[in-house]
Amino acid sequence: MSEISRGLENVFIKATSLTYIDGEKGILRYGGYNIEDLVRNCSFEEVIHLMLYGDLPNSEQLKKVKERINESYNVPPPVIRIMEELPHDADAIAMMETAFSALASYYNYPWKKGENKERALEIIAKASTIVANVYRLKEGQKPEIPEPSESYAKSFLRATFSREPSEEEVDAMNAALILYTDHEVPASTTAALVTSSTLSDMYSCIVSALAALKGPLHGGAAEAAFSQFLEIKDPSNVEEWFNENVIKEKKRLMGFGHRVYKTYDPRAKLFKRYAEELARTPESKKILDIAERLEDIGIKNFGEKKIYPNTDFYSGIVFYSIGFPVYMFTSLFALSRVLGWLAHIIEYVEDQHRLIRPRALYVGPIKRDFIPLSSRN
Ligand code: CMC
Structure with a gap:
């Protein structure tokens, strides 16, 4: 007799070198590094390198990550125009889903080892543009593309609020980005993995993940x-x-x-x-x-x-x-988690790929004789 694990509790769907959780002791590590050490000492860009390339970067590697991000903030103008057409009271994650769906129309890259991580850096940059403009458009402000600065966190806050953020605000944003980066395979990451297992494109995987993140039992x-x-x-x-x-x-x-x-x-x-x-x-x-x-x-x-x-x-x-309103909280979580989603789907597709296709245990009537519509009560 097959057994169902309700809510897939304790079901392992992949191996990972990304995130370690000890739920009994309350320990969280990315790539072996304690979360507190990363939050206290690292920029989000260093964590991006850790999650995508397996280790903290040296100065040259960090420079490359930053350059790639800095040149990728732009999104095709129609994507922003589509967002502008949405109602001001639209849900922030629904706006992100729409924007990422639109981006999937422009960047339908096939999976290719050696290029996937570069694609991921582009997506991380574009996520900043999308989330900043979710806020701006909901507040009735004109769209803005983040500009390169000392950090991803600072560029994001600048573009969002059209002002110079304080050092304390940048630090807090950087910490939040790191804290929400990854958490192994919660519902949203699992959704992204299921989609990636069909070899769908990366942007569509993000749309799946966003949809799962939105609910109040998860990111909401x-x-x-x-x-x-x-x-x-x-x-x-x-x-x-x-x-x-x-x-x-x-x-x-x-x-x-x-x-x-x-x-x-x-x-x-x-x-x-x-x-x-x-x-x-x-x-x-x-x-x-x-x-x-x-x-x-x-x-x-x-x-x-x-x-x-x-x-x-x-x-x-x-x-x-x-300075964020409540309606932005889930999309801020998403901004950071885009990295975790991408790192997991790349790890899965590059190293462990197989179509994810579970079973459902059939419990309905085994066989019934067909009754024509005219004879049904
Ligand atoms: N308040 C009251 N009771 C709770 C809560 C809670 N927040 N969480 C779990 N329980 C109880 C639940 O009522 C059940 O009790 P009983 O056995 O008497 O029926 C028992 O604990 C087990 O609940 P479960 O829903 O089977 O446990 P789960 O492992 O599926 O739940 C959870 C995990 C996160 C869905 C749940 O704890 C919850 O609903 N929390 C509130 C929503 C929340 O904060 N979500 C964020 C999760 S962490 C970050 C993230 O993913 O975004």
Whole structure:
């Protein structure tokens, strides 16, 4: 008798040298490097090299990565025009899906070892252009193409907000990009892998991944978690809100729980630290206070079931403190995760390729006699 693993729990679909997770101990490493070391010491571009080429770059290699990205920010003008046609209140990820679908019409490259990684660098640059313009168009501003600067994070923030970001904002954006880079094979990466296994093009793989990321159980959780804080309004309401919504109404506490982590998500710890450093205005301090109280009460209630804050619990406060509205949070997650998706599909297609085609266990009637329409009740 075949067995179904509900939600594909503990099913291994590929081998990887990209990301190591110890869910019991709360350890996350990219290519063997601890996430905290990378966040504290690296630029996102160094992590791009690590994920695509297997190691941190030397100066010459880093220069090449930056050059390739810097010359690839442009997208065909009709892609931006298509985005401009979308309603201002369109979902940010839906806009990204549309833009990446449009890009697939221009860049339908076949898979080719030796060229795939170059393609990936181009896509990472174009993702910055797309996400910056999701914000700009939703805010009624004219489109902008990121321009080369000291870093990917800085170019992105500059293009998005048409202003010089502070060093602190660039640092926080760089950290967020690294923290969200990869997480082995969650739903979105699995979706990208399934699509890549048919040898579909890279841009279409990103569209698949975006569609899976959008939901509130995955990438949409950062917006959902932050919306809870806004709904609670004041730190003094946390306990009452929790009892009413989570205990009585059995709603899920968003930004809590994880399929793999059975302890505190190491990314949540780092995002929390950045949130504490960045929350300066009375409004963001209040939101942080609400979040910290909600975390305490959540751990008190769910800690025994090994349900702890995940990466999406505090990331929203970091994005909000940089100046992003809530509707951008999932697309910021996506901006960073594009790298993880690409690294995984390249690893899969180049080294382990086989069509992903699972089975469903048939449980319906085995055989029925056909009844013509006129004789059916
Ligand atoms: N609040 C309340 N109860 C929870 C939560 C939560 N956040 N998460 C899990 N549970 C309970 C769930 O009700 C179930 O209880 P019982 O066994 O009594 O029915 C038990 O834990 C197992 O739940 P599950 O849905 O089978 O567990 P899973 O491994 O499929 O869930 C999860 C993983 C992330 C979908 C879930 O924890 C969840 O819904 N969390 C809230 C949404 C969220 O924050 N998602 C972000 C995930 S991490 C980053 C990312 O992927 O973007």
